Each structure stands twice: as C-alpha cells, then as structure tokens.
Amino acid sequence: MNKEKEINLENLDKKHFLHPTSSIKQQQEDGPAIIFEEGKGIYLKDINGKEYIEGMSSLWNVAVGYGRKELAKAAKKQMKKLSFSSAFSTFSHESAILLAEKIARLAPGNLNTVFFTSGGSEANESAFKLVRHYWLLKGEPERKKIISRKKAYHGVAAGTTSATGIVEFHQMTNSLAPDFLHVDSDSVAALKKEIEKEGPKTIAAFIAEPVIGAGGMFIPDSDYLKGVRKVCDEYGILFIADEVITGFGRTGKMFAVEHWDVKPDLLVFAKGVTSGYFPLGGVIISEEIHDLLKEKSQGTLFHGFTYSGHPVGCSIALKNLEIIEREHLVANSSLMGSELLNGLKKMENQFHCIGEIRVIGLLAGFELYENAQTKTRFSEKVAPKIVAECAKLGLICRSVTYDDSDTIVLAPPLIITKEEIEKVINILKNAIEIVIEDKK
Numbered sequence: 233m234n235k236e237k238e239i240n241l242e243n244l245d246k247k248h249f250l251h252p253t254s255s256i257k258q259q260q261e262d263g264p265a266i267i268f269e270e271g272k273g274i275y276l277k278d279i280n281g282k283e284y285i286e287g288m289s290s291l292w293n294v295a296v297g298y299g300r301k302e303l304a305k306a307a308k309k310q311m312k313k314l315s316f317s318s319a320f321s322t323f324s325h326e327s328a329i330l331l332a333e334k335i336a337r338l339a340p341g342n343l344n345t346v347f348f349t350s351g352g353s354e355a356n357e358s359a360f361k362l363v364r365h366y367w368l369l370k371g372e373p374e375r376k377k378i379i380s381r382k383k384a385y386h387g388v389a390a391g392t393t394s395a396t397g398i399v400e401f402h403q404m405t406n407s408l409a410p411d412f413l414h415v416d417s418d419s420v421a422a423l424k425k426e427i428e429k430e431g432p433k434t435i436a437a438f439i440a441e442p443v444i445g446a447g448g449m450f451i452p453d454s455d456y457l458k459g460v461r462k463v464c465d466e467y468g469i470l471f472i473a474d475e476v477i478t479g480f481g482r483t484g485k486m487f488a489v490e491h492w493d494v495k496p497d498l499l500v501f502a503k504g505v506t507s508g509y510f511p512l513g514g515v516i517i518s519e520e521i522h523d524l525l526k527e528k529s530q531g532t533l534f535h536g537f538t539y540s541g542h543p544v545g546c547s548i549a550l551k552n553l554e555i556i557e558r559e560h561l562v563a564n565s566s567l568m569g570s571e572l573l574n575g576l577k578k579m580e581n582q583f584h585c586i587g588e589i590r591v592i593g594l595l596a597g598f599e600l601y602e603n604a605q606t607k608t609r610f611s612e613k614v615a616p617k618i619v620a621e622c623a624k625l626g627l628i629c630r631s632v633t634y635d636d637s638d639t640i641v642l643a644p645p646l647i648i649t650k651e652e653i654e655k656v657i658n659i660l661k662n663a664i665e666i667v668i669e670d671k672k
C-alpha cells in the first residue's frame with residue numbers, strides 16, 4: 233500500500249465515517265488503528281500486508297473463518313437466481329423455509345419456529361414484542377415488564393439498549409424505554425425478589441445470555457440457569473435465552489443452554505449463523521408460543537423487517553451451518569477450548585498478574601491484577617495496553633474495563649488449531665511481558 237493512499241483513507245475515515253461503538257476522540261486524533269483488507273482462515277491482513285490472528289472472530293461472529301469460497305459461491309448462486317423477495321404476508325421462498333427448518337432441527341427442546349431479522353438487536357427487539365404480544369393474546373395485558381441482568385448486552389435499539397445491563401450504554405441518551413428492569417447477574421434469589429417486588433403478573437419475560445459476553449465473559453454458576461428457569465416456571469414468566477454470541481458452537485455445544493440442560497421459551501441468535509458473511513439473526517419460539525399465535529392471532533402480525541428472511545442471507549446461513557456440521561466445528565470448539573484453557577493456565581503459573589481464567593469452548597476471558605493472589609488491581613487498567621501490544625504483535629483480542637474489571641477476552645474462529653492456539657498464547661505472553669514486565 234502506498235503511503236499517499238493510506239493517508240488519504242485515514243483522512244476520509246475521520247471526516248466521513250462515524251464508527252459503531254467507538255472512541256470518536258481517538259479516531260480524530262489517531263485515525264483508524266488498522267485498515268483491514270483481506271482475510272483467510274483465522275488470519276486478517278491490513279492494507280500494509282501485516283498479518284493478524286483474529287482472536288475475536290471479528291465481533292465473535294466469524295465462526296468458520298475468513299475467505300470461504302463455498303460461502304461466496306452460495307451467495308453468488310442465490311443472488312443470480314433470486315436476489316431478493318419479500319417474506320411479508322404469505323409470500324415465501326425456499327432458502328428461508330429450509331433455514332427455518334434447519335435451525336428448528338438444531339435448536340433444543342420444542343423451539344421449532346423461526347422469525348428472521350438482520351441481526352441480534354432486531355432479534356431481541358422481536359423477542360420482546362413477541363412475548364408482550366403473547367401475553368396480550370393470552371388475556372394478561374398487564375404482563376409487559378422484561379427483566380434482564382446487570383452486565384448483560386442485548387443490543388442497541390430502543391428496547392435492547394434498555395435491556396442491556398451495562399450503564400455506559402444507558403448514558404448515551406437520557407431516555408430509556410419503560411418496563412425494563414435489571415437484577416444481579418448471578419443470583420436466582422435476586423430475580424425472585426425482583427419478581428415479588430414488581431408483582432409476578434406484571435412480568436412478561438426474563439432474558440439472559442447463558443454466558444455474558446460483551447459485559448466481560450462471565451460463565452454462570454452451575455445451578456444458575458436451571459434456577460432461573462425454575463423461578464420463571466413458578467411465576468409463569470417466559471424465559472428468553474440470548475445466544476447471539478453463544479449459538480452455533482461457540483461454547484463447545486450447538487447452543488450454550490445445553491451445558492445446563494435448560495430449555496428456554498425463546499432463543500435469540502445472530503452472528504455465527506452466517507459467520508458474518510451476511511447480516512442475519514432471528515428468534516426461535518417454542519411450540520406453545522406458536523400454538524397460541526396460531527390459535528388466537530386475528531389478522532396480521534404487525535411486526536416484520538424488510539430483510540426478514542433475506543434469500544441471500546438464508547442461503548449463506550444454510551451453507552455455513554453445513555460447514556459447521558461437516559467440519560465438526562462444535563467438537564473442535566470444545567477441544568480447542570481445552571487447549572486455550574491449558575495455555576492460559578500455564579501463563580497464570582508464569583505471571584503474577586493473571587487471575588480468574590474463565591473459558592467455555594472458544595469463549596475465554598481472564599482478569600489482570602497487580603497481584604492476582606491478593607486480588608489487588610493495577611492503579612491504571614492494563615488490559616487495553618496489552619490488547620494494543622497484542623495487535624502490534626499480530627493478535628486481535630479485546631479488553632473489557634467496565635466497573636472494576638480489567639479483562640482480556642478471546643473468541644477465536646471455531647476452526648482454530650492447536651498450533652494456532654500456541655501462537656495466540658505466545659503473543660499474549662510477549663505482550664504482557666512488554667506491558668507489565670512481571671515474570672514470576
């Protein structure tokens with residue numbers, strides 16, 4: 233890449249591109265940190281030809297890795313045949329029908345009917361509207377409130393921002409949607425108490441990510457999800473599992489709720505369903521909910537996005553899910569997750585600063601401390617510095633610094649190999665040595 237073109241792109245970026253979830257100040261001062269140009273497998277290349285391991289699968293989504301010709305072929309074939317058609321009303325088309333059937337087959341329990349969206353926020357918004365609609369049809373219109381967890385991330389549309397339990401996202405505007413409540417993230421008792429306080433008959437649903445992702449990578453206690461399922465049943469409240477990150481093998485099972493043998497009433501997915509080759513998400517509803525809709529709905533379901541069930545997205549998703557199954561990527565996620573855990577544990581033995589390693593499949597996070605044994609934090613957070621150093625050394629990972637946390641998060645593509653995990657660990661070690669100089 234010639235320097236002139238690079239400077240030109242940087243200037244255009246600063247002037248014209250408002251980046252999603254970004255520091256505008258940093259962009260204006262430094263320009264874009266990396267301008268990516270191409271990807272293959274678990275690797276991305278920037279415009280200067282520098283190579284990186286994408287240790288976050290971009291936004292936890294590129295499950296099957298970059299540059300899959302098969303997916304490009306599926307997109308091309310569908311675009312040439314039927315580039316778009318509406319799924320509104322009673323119009324339909326083959327790829328959406330087949331994808332809905334495929335997802336129903338993969339989903340646990342009696343989650344059998346799919347509503348499609350363009351991504352996770354729309355999918356969660358749809359879940360909220362569907363549960364409220366369900367209670368209206370059931371003759372309990374006062375059931376409107378949605379309870380979510382502190383630290384949860386559910387998206388950035390009106391309802392989903394309000395359901396998100398990370399206050400930084402609330403502070404952007406001074407207007408949140410009504411009827412959203414938050415409870416402590418790992419306490420069944422807290423949920424029960426909130427339901428009792430608000431009145432059980434006012435609660436429509438409880439929503440939880442089985443593993444909290446963007447909020448800092450928290451795996452629940454082993455009895456948490458079973459416990460909240462029980463509480464929901466006790467009060468007749470619907471349970472929505474937000475598997476936008478965890479779905480389709482990320483945690484070493486097809487869906488994360490399977491780890492705890494919990495059956496949600498609605499399951500929300502996005503990201504890994506297309507590995508990011510097309511924006512697509514959706515919500516799978518239980519047979520009970522579908523039965524009520526079939527029985528009681530009069531006329532139109534007044535909810536649908538132009539791109540609900542986009543034929544190109546659905547064709548790509550079908551091929552992507554075929555790859556995940558054919559290449560046994562759910563099993564690989566579990567196996568390589570163990571490798572990643574071993575690597576991080578070895579690092580923990582080497583450095584004073586590493587504590588609380590949390591790994592499930594290929595979702596990993598660990599905390600940084602000045603002294604992990606005494607849980608003394610650094611006076612200034614170090615995770616962002618280590619992440620910046622990793623990028624220089626050729627590894628993309630993510631820091632989370634909400635509240636007290638000083639966390640590094642990893643979520644590499646599900647195709648990663650043992651050798652590549654070793655590379656990831658080595659880069660992490662080097663970056664920590666450079667930033668903290670604290671070998672044991």
Ligand code: PMP
Nearest residue numbers: 351352353385386387441476477
């Ligand atoms: N739910 C969860 C658990 C997520 O991680 C995300 C995105 N990171 C969303 C919902 C929102 O998805 P999208 O960005 O596709 O709207």
